[in-house]
Amino acid sequence: MTSETDNSASKGDATTGGQAFFKGGGSAGATPGDMNAPHLHGAEGDETVPTWGGAQASEADRARIAELEAENADVKDRMLRLAADMENLRRRTEREIKDARQFAVANFARDMLSVSDNLDRALQALPEGAREGGDAGFTALVEGVEMTGRSMLSAMERHGVKKLEPLNQRFDPNFHQAMFEVPNPDLPANTVVQVVQEGYAIGERVLRPALVGVSKGGPKAAAPAVGPDTKPGVPDESTKDA
Secondary structure (H helix, E strand, O other): OOOHHHHHHHHHHHHHOOOOEOOOOOEOOOOOOOOOOOOOOOOOOOOOOOOOOOHHHHHHHHHHHHHHHHHHHHHHHHHHHHHHHHHHHHHHHHHHHHHHHHHOOHHHHHHHHHHHHHHHHHHHOOOOOHHHHOOHHHHHHHHHHHHHHHHHHHHHHHOOEEEOOOOOOEOOOOOEEEEEEEEOOOOOEOEEEEEEEOOEEEOOEEEEOEEEEEEEOOOEOOOOOOOOOOOOOOOOOOOOOO
């Protein structure tokens, strides 16, 4: 005769199919990675947390990556623009400093040219034969005035002031000022044939234009071949001593 206990065990085996359940809801022998194992759910009312392998998480990751790439491209573009602006500022500052150093003495040099002109006028005012017929003191005075004029011009050259040499050169309105025309069919037209007042330049800027007389009536003068840093009527350092 079967006891009540044996009947309960038999009913339990028929219901669970031979599987023994433990407290906690898991089935005996089921591993976490078993595809046949039942899924674990949170408490009633809890939101389901998507796993890293889910489609919802993959779409969120791709959207976040696209957003970060857009932010990275925007930051890179702003940094490149900032670097370009800083480089332009550096070059502009260097150019302004160079110009300030080169042209700072322009006004002072222009005033000194008046002194040099007065020294030349003093020498030109001497009557012919006065130097040869004068005494030793007079000759020494004239030589001192000449030395003073040469020293002044040499000092200005050290600061970038150069004397223009337009004689027999093609007339350049940027550095020369025509005072009169001299008919001469033997020379090309617009050739400087006479210098009334010396001109000077500082760097590539004219400090004082040379007052000149130009030829008229000859063939048209061809434009000379000049380098990028060479100006008509401005002495070239490469050929100055030649």
